[in-house]
Amino acid sequence: MPHVATTGTFSWRRFLVTFAISMTVLAIMLFVMASQGIALAAPLAGIGGVVLEFDRLEGQGFQLLPVTNDTDRAAGVPMARAKIERLVITDLHMYKDLKVGGKTVRVSITASPVEISGLVQDMTYQQAGSIAFTQQTVDEQRGANPLSMTAPGVVIEDARIIAHYLFQNKAKLPGMKLEVKVID
Known part of the structure; x- marks a missing residue:
């Protein structure tokens, strides 16, 4: 009796269900x-700054301190550490450009209004249309902190920040949109 070879079958339906x-x-x-502050504190640390742009930030319990921290290019870089106990950000756009295979890939998150508690952010650059403190x-x-600035309240409008470290105790990102695209 001759042996008949059969070929296997492939189920697109099973593949698509499993993939989904x-x-x-x-x-x-x-x-x-991302909502627990883990995504930006760990994987993005040490590979360049993440850019934050927003229309308005209203915060309570603001503190600004000088620190040194590492970047992708150097260790012990002077930075400003902003700590804010509670804040609301309107129209947040946060993105990171990564070199992948000779191309630049942008990982982008947008959300509004973002509510954060326990923010700690180390930054090397901040530009704002206006900043108001109460x-x-x-x-x-x-001592260890030779200069500090505190305020019970802060309002920042039309800002662009380059942060090298971000941490939040808790974050709500309603309407969050994650986009990954090649930009060149």
């Missing part, structure tokens, strides 16, 4: 990491 479930699980994991205090003293 995998991508959904991945998207949920990314969203949870009851601002600047304190110069000897």
